[in-house]
Amino acid sequence: MPISCASFAAKVPHVFGERKRNNSRFTPTHVGGFFLFFNLHNRSHNIPSQNIASVSNHTHSCLTMEGQYQTTVACPEADKHRKELDVAVRAIQMACSLCQRVQESLISKTNSQIQSKDDDSPVTIADWSVQATVSWLLSKCFGSRNVSIMAEEDVQNISKAGTAGLLEAVVKTVNECLADAPRYGLIGPEMVLGTKEVLEAISRCNSEGGQTGRFWVLDPVDGTLGFVRGDQYAIALALIEDGEVVLGVLGCPNYPMKKEWLSYHHRYYRIISKLTPPTSDSWDKGCVIYARRGSGKAWMQPLLNGNKKLEWPNSARPVQVSSIDNPALATFCEPVEKANSSHSFTTGLAHSVGLRKQPLRVYSMVKYAAIARGDAEIFMKFARAGYKEKIWDHAAGVAIIQEAGGMVTDAGGRPLDFSKGIYLEGLDRGIIACSGAKLHDKIIMAVDASWNSSSL
Numbered sequence: 001m002p003i004s005c006a007s008f009a010a011k012v013p014h015v016f017g018e019r020k021r022n023n024s025r026f027t028p029t030h031v032g033g034f035f036l037f038f039n040l041h042n043r044s045h046n047i048p049s050q051n052i053a054s055v056s057n058h059t060h061s062c063l064t065m066e067g068q069y070q071t072t073v074a075c076p077e078a079d080k081h082r083k084e085l086d087v088a089v090r091a092i093q094m095a096c097s098l099c100q101r102v103q104e105s106l107i108s109k110t111n112s113q114i115q116s117k118d119d120d121s122p123v124t125i126a127d128w129s130v131q132a133t134v135s136w137l138l139s140k141c142f143g144s145r146n147v148s149i150m151a152e153e154d155v156q157n158i159s160k161a162g163t164a165g166l167l168e169a170v171v172k173t174v175n176e177c178l179a180d181a182p183r184y185g186l187i188g189p190e191m192v193l194g195t196k197e198v199l200e201a202i203s204r205c206n207s208e209g210g211q212t213g214r215f216w217v218l219d220p221v222d223g224t225l226g227f228v229r230g231d232q233y234a235i236a237l238a239l240i241e242d243g244e245v246v247l248g249v250l251g252c253p254n255y256p257m258k259k260e261w262l263s264y265h266h267r268y269y270r271i272i273s274k275l276t277p278p279t280s281d282s283w284d285k286g287c288v289i290y291a292r293r294g295s296g297k298a299w300m301q302p303l304l305n306g307n308k309k310l311e312w313p314n315s316a317r318p319v320q321v322s323s324i325d326n327p328a329l330a331t332f333c334e335p336v337e338k339a340n341s342s343h344s345f346t347t348g349l350a351h352s353v354g355l356r357k358q359p360l361r362v363y364s365m366v367k368y369a370a371i372a373r374g375d376a377e378i379f380m381k382f383a384r385a386g387y388k389e390k391i392w393d394h395a396a397g398v399a400i401i402q403e404a405g406g407m408v409t410d411a412g413g414r415p416l417d418f419s420k421g422i423y424l425e426g427l428d429r430g431i432i433a434c435s436g437a438k439l440h441d442k443i444i445m446a447v448d449a450s451w452n453s454s455s456l
């Protein structure tokens with residue numbers, strides 16, 4: 001019998017709907033950490049938007065967990081993508097919880113399990129597990145024929161010889177997470193997923209994107225380097241329709257209560273200083289930030305952690321960009337890794353614009369979250385020549401900052417183009433996100449003034 005998915009009651013403007021609970025059939029198990037490298041393979045075309053059972057054209061219905069739609073009720077244009085956002089937020093809440101468990105397990109073990117140099121690109125069981133979980137949930141909620149997903153990880157590295165233990169850990173992690181689905185208002189599988197189903201869920205994320213149709217974009221763990229170091233990371237999900245990002249959700253499981261701790265390097269701090277780290281209440285605060293295009297609002301929910309009393313809908317609150325427009329008072333964020341963005345170029349830029357504060361170097365799309373929450377005013381990224389930015393590293397963050405009142409463009413002042421496939425094709429030099437137009441103009445002008453003398 002179909003069970004209504006929490007989607008349409010719209011009791012509050014940002015979270016809505018009712019949920020029905022079912023009993024978990026699974027026993028959570030603890031899974032250790034693994035670590036591999038990734039590449040890209042096996043992508044297929046996205047689904048034209050007209051093939052999607054849409055609820056946005058003035059009617060919408062109850063979504064069943066079998067992916068069917070029932071009862072039609074009036075639906076104003078303003079309700080567009082509410083159902084998708086609702087499911088996406090719940091799925092990302094679940095993914096945050098999954099990542100917290102895996103990260104704890106990774107950093108509580110000796111680092112011999114993590115074999116990587118700083119300049120390599122890591123992938124862990126969390127990356128694959130989140131990808132499988134979110135893919136499975138979206139397919140379950142909307143029907144697999146209606147869901148097209150582009151995501152970072154592929155199935156090759158965990159299905160090849162010698163990775164049986166890794167795959168087993170991913171399957172366990174996915175099942176443990178999906179068993180919790182009812183607590184988040186979603187429905188998990190009736191039976192424990194087998195290896196084949198988990199691999200299918202991962203490999204289904206093979207959309208190549210493009211300028212027509214609708215597809216989801218998922219970065220299952222963004223800032224994997226931060227993740228394995230016990231530091232900041234994000235889970236990013238966006239929906240793109242005809243080349244435009246229509247909703248974005250960012251899970252930031254380690255976003256600290258005090259913004260000053262954003263630049264706190266958990267592992268190094270523990271090892272080197274032997275000082276007491278912030279309590280888990282403050283360090284592990286965590287949040288999910290989300291926005292729908294055109295709503296003019298971005299929202300933030302606390303994480304629904306295991307030991308907290310579960311309430312849904314829970315206390316989301318609106319977030320807004322900072323009103324600071326004086327460069328001397330502004331904080332700018334950038335990637336931690338010099339290899340990912342030129343620190344020397346941004347140092348010069350900061351000086352010429354009159355930025356006085358130390359840069360806030362944070363892993364992952366948490367930088368976009370920091371701008372949207374008003375904890376920083378500027379984010380700049382200037383990758384080395386030849387590096388092509390992938391759309392999953394930016395789509396959710398761009399939508400959220402824009403709805404929170406900020407601006408995101410390339411260094412030529414043009415909007416980022418999410419319609420050209422996996423990459424942000426045609427990106428002019430770098431990415432600049434700001435809380436307002438005044439700071440944005442200053443940075444753009446400063447880039448022009450210093451670009452030719454830079455070595456980028």
Ligand SMILES: Nc1ncnc2c1ncn2[C@@H]1O[C@H](COP(=O)(O)OS(=O)(=O)O)[C@@H](OP(=O)(O)O)[C@H]1O
Nearest residue numbers: 221222223224335336337339340362363364383387
């Ligand atoms: N060489 C190079 N240049 C530029 N960008 C790169 C490069 N290599 C990787 N990446 C992408 O950067 C994503 C992480 O970005 P961050 O801003 O978090 O960088 S940093 O980790 O703080 O240094 C990271 O995302 P994840 O792979 O999801 O962690 C990559 O997609």
Ligand SMILES: [Mg+2]
Nearest residue numbers: 121122152224
């Ligand atoms: Mg990666």
Ligand SMILES: [Mg+2]
Nearest residue numbers: 219222223393
């Ligand atoms: Mg990423």
Ligand SMILES: [Mg+2]
Nearest residue numbers: 152219221222
């Ligand atoms: Mg990633």
